[in-house]
Amino acid sequence: MTQPDTLAKTDRTRLRRAHERGAFDRATIDAILDAQPMCNVGYVIDGKPYVTPTLQWREGDHIYWHGSSASRAIRASKGAEVCVTVSILDGFVMARSGFHHSVNSRSVMLFGRAALVRDEDKPAKLAGMLETLFPGSTDTLRPDHAQDIKGTTVLSLPITEASAKVRTGPPVDDDADYTLPIWAGVIPVETRTLPPIPDPCNLPGVEVPAHVRNFRYLG
Amino acid sequence: MTQPDTLAKTDRTRLRRAHERGAFDRATIDAILDAQPMCNVGYVIDGKPYVTPTLQWREGDHIYWHGSSASRAIRASKGAEVCVTVSILDGFVMARSGFHHSVNSRSVMLFGRAALVRDEDKPAKLAGMLETLFPGSTDTLRPDHAQDIKGTTVLSLPITEASAKVRTGPPVDDDADYTLPIWAGVIPVETRTLPPIPDPCNLPGVEVPAHVRNFRYLG
Numbered sequence: 001m002t003q004p005d006t007l008a009k010t011d012r013t014r015l016r017r018a019h020e021r022g023a024f025d026r027a028t029i030d031a032i033l034d035a036q037p038m039c040n041v042g043y044v045i046d047g048k049p050y051v052t053p054t055l056q057w058r059e060g061d062h063i064y065w066h067g068s069s070a071s072r073a074i075r076a077s078k079g080a081e082v083c084v085t086v087s088i089l090d091g092f093v094m095a096r097s098g099f100h101h102s103v104n105s106r107s108v109m110l111f112g113r114a115a116l117v118r119d120e121d122k123p124a125k126l127a128g129m130l131e132t133l134f135p136g137s138t139d140t141l142r143p144d145h146a147q148d149i150k151g152t153t154v155l156s157l158p159i160t161e162a163s164a165k166v167r168t169g170p171p172v173d174d175d176a177d178y179t180l181p182i183w184a185g186v187i188p189v190e191t192r193t194l195p196p197i198p199d200p201c202n203l204p205g206v207e208v209p210a211h212v213r214n215f216r217y218l219g
Numbered sequence: 220m221t222q223p224d225t226l227a228k229t230d231r232t233r234l235r236r237a238h239e240r241g242a243f244d245r246a247t248i249d250a251i252l253d254a255q256p257m258c259n260v261g262y263v264i265d266g267k268p269y270v271t272p273t274l275q276w277r278e279g280d281h282i283y284w285h286g287s288s289a290s291r292a293i294r295a296s297k298g299a300e301v302c303v304t305v306s307i308l309d310g311f312v313m314a315r316s317g318f319h320h321s322v323n324s325r326s327v328m329l330f331g332r333a334a335l336v337r338d339e340d341k342p343a344k345l346a347g348m349l350e351t352l353f354p355g356s357t358d359t360l361r362p363d364h365a366q367d368i369k370g371t372t373v374l375s376l377p378i379t380e381a382s383a384k385v386r387t388g389p390p391v392d393d394d395a396d397y398t399l400p401i402w403a404g405v406i407p408v409e410t411r412t413l414p415p416i417p418d419p420c421n422l423p424g425v426e427v428p429a430h431v432r433n434f435r436y437l438g
Contacts, residue, residue, distance in 0.1 A: 053306035087272035
């Protein structure tokens with residue numbers, strides 16, 4: 001029985017790897033970063049870890065995030081080692097044993113030293129944030145006030161020390177369990193946008209602009 | 220003009236607080252933890268921060284998470300200071316200026332020392348995980364193998380040092396900007412489950428059980 005058993009285990013390992021894999025290719029990493037603006041920035045204060053949710057956006061080989069220059073998270077991350085993680089839940093994976101229950105998900109971890117975006121580059125970066133997260137909106141808005149930009153810090157991290165993890169597909173059970181009459185499968189999770197809700201303070205006659213009608217979020 | 224200006228600013232501050240508030244009450248914190256099993260665990264190795272996505276579940280006054288006893292995240296978190304964050308994106312908030320664009324979201328940060336669940340308590344905790352994340356499934360599944368439980372570490376954190384942040388509602392713009400003919404509003408984000416996808420390896424005639432048909436995920 002050793003030989004078939006060994007073969008089965010190899011098959012199982014291959015199957016498991018096919019569904020749950022670490023990935024380091026930029027296309028996979030970029031796609032996950034672009035799919036979910038909410039990220040979690042990890043930083044250290046007095047030897048203790050902090051994880052603060054914020055928005056990230058990607059421009060080429062860097063991600064960026066911003067905040068009030070006075071905020072603890074920004075002050076502790078600036079010039080310091082950080083870990084920025086993006087994670088997306090795609091489904092609940094129900095196996096034939098509790099042990100092999102899982103979730104389908106996509107995640108990216110980025111590591112490195114958070115660099116401060118220089119004052120002279122801030123307006124362009126903040127404009128880039130707007131166009132990345134709210135494409136097409138810039139020209140329709142009241143231009144930024146200089147003092148608002150002044151009080152904002154923008155940080156960046158290169159996408160160099162990075163890894164992605166992706167799990168897709170059905171559960172992977174122990175070989176012996178596939179003969180059991182137990183339902184197994186996946187309950188997919190979908191994230192989508194709903195129709196826009198206008199601010200009750202909008203002036204009469206202001207119509208929903210094209211960039212709002214066409215807004216696409218592919219979480 | 221000073222007086223009206225001051226009044227307006229007070230109104231604005233009140234409005235902003237109503238939409239974006241820090242919360243420390245347990246009901247708010249518990250509701251967010253219960254709404255989103257994906258969390259991010261922050262821990263420190265050699266002075267550097269790491270943020271690892273994993274699943275958390277709550278039982279009363281503690282959250283729990285688990286992993287392979289061999290994993291780096293588990294080994295570095297065990298008995299150490301951690302920060303566990305749950306964050307949920309609820310909408311894109313489009314204001315009259317780029318500066319006041321935001322997202323509606325709910326998040327919780329928990330701080331403390333991750334405690335190791337003792338070996339004798341692990342089976343009950345892992346059973347609790349299954350019943351919390353996949354209610355009603357336990358009795359339908361192949362019971363756990365002792366060696367699977369043995370290789371798993373369960374960690375816990377009390378919900379004591381905790382804070383929540385919730386933003387809801389329309390954008391909050393500068394007072395002067397409400398006279399501008401610019402569309403403002405919210406594009407809500409909804410997370411929902413889709414109909415279950417059976418594992419192609421399910422035995423013929425195995426029907427979708429009640430706990431799968433009734434599965435509810437309220438992210």
